[in-house]
Amino acid sequence: MDKKKLKIFHDRLMAERAALVGVVGRTEDYGREADIEATQDPADKASNSYTKELLFSQSTNDRQILVQIEEALQRIEDEEFGVCGNCGNEIGPKRLEALPWVRFCITCQDLSERGLLNEEE
16 A cells, blocks of 8 residues: 555544544543432432443444554554454455455455454464
């Protein structure tokens, strides 16, 4: 991949990372605020509990994407960006445009999701 495209992906990944760091921080703050609110009404308690669980779930997903973004930035640095981490083939440009942090080509991603890919981590 040429340096110009790598720079574009690097900048996009950095912007995505900054946005997610902000979202995760706000989600954590909101979760703490929900803890502080001492409500006596059982319906309010249930609503707060549900909201906290939802925020926790969203935060977990955002953190997973942050890890994948960090790994993608490292692959750019190591000059391995755009190459499937399993088969070594090039990841399709449209796939990288949609999700620049992916580590597998579409075929290997499918195998991974079906539990058929032997990942050595």
